[in-house]
Amino acid sequence: MPDLDDRLRLLRRHARGWAAELRPYALELDRDPDVVLRLLAAPAVTHAAHLQIPAAFNPAPLVLAGERFHLTAALERVVFCEEIAHGDLGMMLALPGASMSGVLVAAIGDRAQQEWFYGRLLDRPTWTFFALTEPGGGTDAGGLRTRATALPDGSGWSLTGRKRYISNALRASVGVVFHRTADGPLGLAAALVETSATGFAAAPVPTLGVRGAQLGALTLDAVPVDAGQILGRHLSPVRRGGWGWQRTFNLLRPTVAAMAVGLAQAACDHVREHRRALRPDERDALARVEGEIEAVRRLTRRAAVEVDSDSGSGHLASAAKLRATRLAADVTRWALRSFGPGARLDQPLLDKFARDAGALEYMEGTGNVQRLAVAAALDRGAFDGYPSATVPPTAAGV
Amino acid sequence: MTTVAPTRWTRPHDTARRAGVEAALTDLYDQVAAGSLVAGPAGHALAPGVVGRAAERVWPGGTPLRGLTGVATVPLPAPVRDADLLAVRGLPAPQAAGWEPYRTWLLGLAWLRLGVSAGLLDRARAHLAGRRAADGPLLRQQLVQATLAEAVTDQLTVRALLTDADPDAGPDAVLVQAHHQLTTSDHALLPVLGATGFTEDGPGRAVYLSHLLADVYLPVRHDVPVPA
Numbered sequence: 001m002p003d004l005d006d007r008l009r010l011l012r013r014h015a016r017g018w019a020a021e022l023r024p025y026a027l028e029l030d031r032d033p034d035v036v037l038r039l040l041a042a043p044a045v046t047h048a049a050h051l052q053i054p055a056a057f058n059p060a061p062l063v064l065a066g067e068r069f070h071l072t073a074a075l076e077r078v079v080f081c082e083e084i085a086h087g088d089l090g091m092m093l094a095l096p097g098a099s100m101s102g103v104l105v106a107a108i109g110d111r112a113q114q115e116w117f118y119g120r121l122l123d124r125p126t127w128t129f130f131a132l133t134e135p136g137g138g139t140d141a142g143g144l145r146t147r148a149t150a151l152p153d154g155s156g157w158s159l160t161g162r163k164r165y166i167s168n169a170l171r172a173s174v175g176v177v178f179h180r181t182a183d184g185p186l187g188l189a190a191a192l193v194e195t196s197a198t199g200f201a202a203a204p205v206p207t208l209g210v211r212g213a214q215l216g217a218l219t220l221d222a223v224p225v226d227a228g229q230i231l232g233r234h235l236s237p238v239r240r241g242g243w244g245w246q247r248t249f250n251l252l253r254p255t256v257a258a259m260a261v262g263l264a265q266a267a268c269d270h271v272r273e274h275r276r277a278l279r280p281d282e283r284d285a286l287a288r289v290e291g292e293i294e295a296v297r298r299l300t301r302r303a304a305v306e307v308d309s310d311s312g313s314g315h316l317a318s319a320a321k322l323r324a325t326r327l328a329a330d331v332t333r334w335a336l337r338s339f340g341p342g343a344r345l346d347q348p349l350l351d352k353f354a355r356d357a358g359a360l361e362y363m364e365g366t367g368n369v370q371r372l373a374v375a376a377a378l379d380r381g382a383f384d385g386y387p388s389a390t391v392p393p394t395a396a397g398v
Numbered sequence: 399m400t401t402v403a404p405t406r407w408t409r410p411h412d413t414a415r416r417a418g419v420e421a422a423l424t425d426l427y428d429q430v431a432a433g434s435l436v437a438g439p440a441g442h443a444l445a446p447g448v449v450g451r452a453a454e455r456v457w458p459g460g461t462p463l464r465g466l467t468g469v470a471t472v473p474l475p476a477p478v479r480d481a482d483l484l485a486v487r488g489l490p491a492p493q494a495a496g497w498e499p500y501r502t503w504l505l506g507l508a509w510l511r512l513g514v515s516a517g518l519l520d521r522a523r524a525h526l527a528g529r530r531a532a533d534g535p536l537l538r539q540q541l542v543q544a545t546l547a548e549a550v551t552d553q554l555t556v557r558a559l560l561t562d563a564d565p566d567a568g569p570d571a572v573l574v575q576a577h578h579q580l581t582t583s584d585h586a587l588l589p590v591l592g593a594t595g596f597t598e599d600g601p602g603r604a605v606y607l608s609h610l611l612a613d614v615y616l617p618v619r620h621d622v623p624v625p626a
């Protein structure tokens with residue numbers, strides 16, 4: 001299925017146009033993350049702000065040539081995100097809208113929470129944050145320390161802890177804070193929190209790449225939270241915790257892979273456009289790079305189709321994210337090299353692309369997390385055509 | 399830490415490993431170019447701010463800066479815009495004046511960059527020692543250990559090569575290769591730091607500056623031409 005149907009091609013064509021309008025601001029955003037605030041009328045920004053909202057809550061989806069798009073399916077998002085990242089990955093990550101929190105709210109929020117959250121987004125361009133990572137570690141979500149303590153009068157909880165590397169933390173007005181209510185895996189929870197709440201503070205954490213995403217460190221000092229803010233309170237502790245989160249990450253992972261593909265394609269196109277006279281060996285390298293990008297693009301689309309049919313099935317998405325991350329890193333560095341000495345100074349956009357590529361390693365699970373997930377999936381026979389491993393019993397094991 | 403670099407390159411290496419790239423570059427400039435701007439193969443320079451602002455000549459060759467047309471300063475990339483460095487383009491490239499001395503520069507720069515890579519490994523190990531995965535310290539995870547093992551092996555390889563290259567700088571291809579190996583090795587190592595390695599003021603900053611120096615100063619091809 002990796003070839004897109006007419007409907008998705010239509011989306012891709014439009015998204016490409018919207019992305020091209022953002023490109024001229026890419027380097028400006030790199031220097032000043034507030035540049036995105038001046039671009040609220042740009043179509044990519046408007047659409048990101050008002051889409052990725054489930055059909056039941058969005059009366060005004062995107063309509064192109066009579067086709068309706070909600071950008072809630074992974075495949076639609078993959079197409080959209082690849083193109084916007086082709087315009088600029090920093091801008092892609094700086095966009096307002098439902099983003100990661102929106103997927104979690106769709107997965108485990110109750111009806112009232114969904115109405116409230118999506119309603120806020122439709123009201124006006126709103127940035128959201130998704131606060132999982134803590135200063136002590138991002139990979140080991142089970143080791144979360146941010147804690148909700150029940151108030152003595154039973155009126156709710158008080159949320160205390162620290163978060164770090166949170167995208168859009170400074171411009172967001174609402175988001176999700178992952179925390180625990182008790183020790184152990186069943187004590188994990190996520191709450192909708194407004195950044196105007198008492199006890200909530202955000203400070204910038206400037207980065208080497210994707211500086212538009214304006215990462216932040218959050219301090220939560222006894223932020224009041226009531227029962228209505230706890231996502232999935234109507235679900236079992238397992239479903240609103242690890243299970244629900246896993247599904248959310250599975251749905252998001254192909255989008256990160258797609259962003260990597262878009263970035264790689266952008267670097268490749270930059271070489272084609274700005275290096276007119278290529279030597280035969282360089283033409284050959286360019287063709288090889290194009291081939292590599294196309295292969296990962298197809299893997300990414302397959303991964304999206306797979307999570308769209310079963311949100312519990314994220315192993316192909318892990319493979320796609322793993323490969324796409326390396327692709328973006330390799331292609332952006334190759335692009336720099338193809339301009340010879342001083343390329344980082346003479347081609348600042350390519351220098352930025354190479355710095356931006358570095359971010360992908362950490363988003364939606366690091367490279368090692370994906371490697372371990374792919375190895376586990378191979379082991380249990382999850383990949384089509386690869387039966388599960390049979391390990392002969394060892395002498396010690398019998 | 400006892401130094402591993404030959405005496406001549408001890409300071410740039412050790413300073414890069416412990417303190418930072420700007421200070422190490424100042425040491426290297428002092429050693430090699432004595433107050434001039436060092437031009438790379440395409441006429442760019444990256445110099446410590448104090449040297450850059452006071453320089454009157456281009457190294458190698460000694461061309462006076464005054465009178466050169468087309469020389470311009472270049473804005474530093476956003477995450478290092480506050481670094482005390484001066485970036486310049488439009489200088490006469492070394493081929494006119496001397497690939498011989500330029501080899502010495504490439505050798506010293508390789509020691510400096512090896513210092514940056516070693517410093518990255520130092521920081522990664524210290525960082526990982528204090529962090530945990532679900533089932534124990536991050537430093538003891540086998541995938542993490544594999545990455546550290548590859549990094550130290552790369553660094554030992556480059557060190558062996560540079561040590562033997564001194565004092566009569568070995569073949570150029572080998573030297574350029576050493577630089578490339580450092581770059582590749584840093585890219586593979588940096589992720590073990592997690593997002594800490596991706597912040598503007600974290601351990602990734604020195605690595606980025608090291609790569610910026612390589613970008614400016616490495617010849618395109620492995621064989622640095624020797625003047626006839």
Ligand SMILES: Cc1cc2nc3c(=O)[nH]c(=O)nc-3n(C[C@H](O)[C@H](O)[C@H](O)COP(=O)(O)OP(=O)(O)OC[C@H]3O[C@@H](n4cnc5c(N)ncnc54)[C@H](O)[C@@H]3O)c2cc1C
Binds near residue numbers: 164213215369
């Ligand atoms: C641009 C960007 C945007 C981000 N946005 C957000 C956001 O919006 N919200 C949010 O919550 N977080 C965000 N993050 C943080 C990101 O999710 C974390 O950086 C990531 O989860 C890794 O966590 P860490 O940095 O603490 O690294 P650590 O978890 O400390 O990991 C360090 C290293 O150890 C490896 N490792 C960890 N565990 C194991 C293991 N068991 N076996 C082998 N190796 C292991 C990792 O792969 C990594 O290489 C963002 C990061 C970046 C760079």
